[in-house]
Amino acid sequence: MRRTKAPNTTGMATLLCDFKPNRCDSAVYMNRKLDVTEFVKYIKNLKKEHENVTFFHGLVFLLGKTLYSRPKMNYYVQDRHIFTHDDVSISFVAKEKFEDDSVELLTVVKIPEDSTVLDISEFVYNQVKKIRNAKHGGLDNFVDKIGHLPNIIRVPLIGILKYMDRKGCLPKSLIADNLYYSSAIVSNLGTFKTGAIYHNLTNFGTASSLITFGEIVEEDGKYFMEIGATIDERIADGFYFVKALKLLEYMFKHPEVLMEPASKHVEIPESEK
Numbered sequence: 001m002r003r004t005k006a007p008n009t010t011g012m013a014t015l016l017c018d019f020k021p022n023r024c025d026s027a028v029y030m031n032r033k034l035d036v037t038e039f040v041k042y043i044k045n046l047k048k049e050h051e052n053v054t055f056f057h058g059l060v061f062l063l064g065k066t067l068y069s070r071p072k073m074n075y076y077v078q079d080r081h082i083f084t085h086d087d088v089s090i091s092f093v094a095k096e097k098f099e100d101d102s103v104e105l106l107t108v109v110k111i112p113e114d115s116t117v118l119d120i121s122e123f124v125y126n127q128v129k130k131i132r133n134a135k136h137g138g139l140d141n142f143v144d145k146i147g148h149l150p151n152i153i154r155v156p157l158i159g160i161l162k163y164m165d166r167k168g169c170l171p172k173s174l175i176a177d178n179l180y181y182s183s184a185i186v187s188n189l190g191t192f193k194t195g196a197i198y199h200n201l202t203n204f205g206t207a208s209s210l211i212t213f214g215e216i217v218e219e220d221g222k223y224f225m226e227i228g229a230t231i232d233e234r235i236a237d238g239f240y241f242v243k244a245l246k247l248l249e250y251m252f253k254h255p256e257v258l259m260e261p262a263s264k265h266v267e268i269p270e271s272e273k
Contacts, residue, residue, distance in 0.1 A: 003168045006075045006082040006235075016234050017080040023203045023232050026077075030229045030241060031196060034249050036216060040223040042255035050118060056188050057121035058258055059213050060090050062251050064111030064120070067183055068263045070244040074183050075235035076206040079166045082235065085206065087111075088262070091179030092186050106143075106179045113263035142174070165204055180205025190215040196228030208232040246273075 020026040039058060046053050067074045067088045074085045088111040109124055146154060164170045175181045185207050189196060195214035201207070214226035227248075231241055250268045251257050257266055 002086070003078065003081075003083045004086055006072075006084040009082045013082060013234065014080075017077050017082065020234060021080055023077065023201045023208070023234075026233050027201050027230050028233045028238070028241070029198050030231070030245060031198075031226065032245060032249070033224055033226050034252055035222060036225045036252045037222045039252040039255045040216060042258065046117075046258075050121065052125045053117065053121045055190070055216060056213075057124055058117055058255070059188070060092075060109060060124065060186065061111065061115075061117040061120045061258060061262065062248060063090055063184060063186065063211060064088050064262050065251065065257060065260075065264075065266060066244055066248050067111075068113070069247060069266045070240065072236040072240055073209065073231075073244050076208045077232060077234050078168060078206065083206070085183050087183075089182040090184055090186055091182035091207070092188065093179065106177055108177055108179055108182050111262045114261045116261065117258040162204060178205065180207050182207050184209045184211055186210075187212045189213060190225070196226040198228055199230055201230055201232060208235050 016026075039062075040055070043053060043055055043058050071084070074088060076083055076085065089108055090111065091106065091108040093106060107124075107127055109120065109127070111120065146157065149157070161170065161174075179185055180202060182205075187199060187210070189212050193215050196212040199210045199212055201210055209229060209231045211230075212228040214228070216223050216225045218224075227245075229241075229245065247266060247268060250272060251266060257264075
């Protein structure tokens with residue numbers, strides 16, 4: 001795995017990696033209830049011509065745009081060094097069926113620079129449809145086999161994999177569809193009619209944030225959604241995180257950005273700050 005050093009990191013940021021070498025020990029949590037009225041209206045109107053577009057597709061795309069516009073949110077820490085992802089990718093877990101014992105499959109969505117919500121919608125729709133109709137293989141099959149090994153074999157093997165992960169030398173076959181090797185992990189809890197929750201990060205992989213989206217609810221003619229974000233505090237400061245969240249909130253109010261290229265920079269006008 002090729003690792004790219006993050007540009008313009010400060011000495012203080014590097015020292016923070018020494019004082020807090022583990023991602024799980026460096027998590028901060030942000031929770032906010034957002035007005036998504038204009039976003040809901042826009043997606044509903046878009047569905048008239050593009051029926052496969054969903055609210056979740058829009059959420060994934062706007063999160064990708066946030067990472068492009070706030071690049072430090074795409075940083076990650078490994079082995080006490082700060083790196084930046086070479087692309088923007090969002091990952092999530094897709095269940096085969098909405099049943100307690102159904103298999104969970106890993107899905108990673110890359111957000112190309114010139115993509116719009118329609119491109120991401122088509123990819124996610126086809127990807128989820130494919131993995132739910134196909135036999136399991138690749139990383140999912142590997143994970144299942146490892147998980148069934150006896151402790152005396154599994155524990156040292158996982159120890160080796162964690163060491164290789166820390167040094168950035170895991171084989172591509174274990175990284176390509178690995179949700180822990182994405183820019184951010186998302187969980188769409190709205191599917192289960194519940195609000196956003198706190199979810200821990202993991203020391204394995206490169207994902208520096210885990211975002212949960214709650215159910216979109218209607219109140220007095222408006223639509224609101226709760227969002228929960230767990231972020232590795234070593235990649236940026238709290239002010240940067242708050243501005244990223246406010247940018248996401250701004251885009252929900254101006255959903256026309258869904259049809260703009262993902263990498264097109266978005267800035268909140270002074271009049272709306």
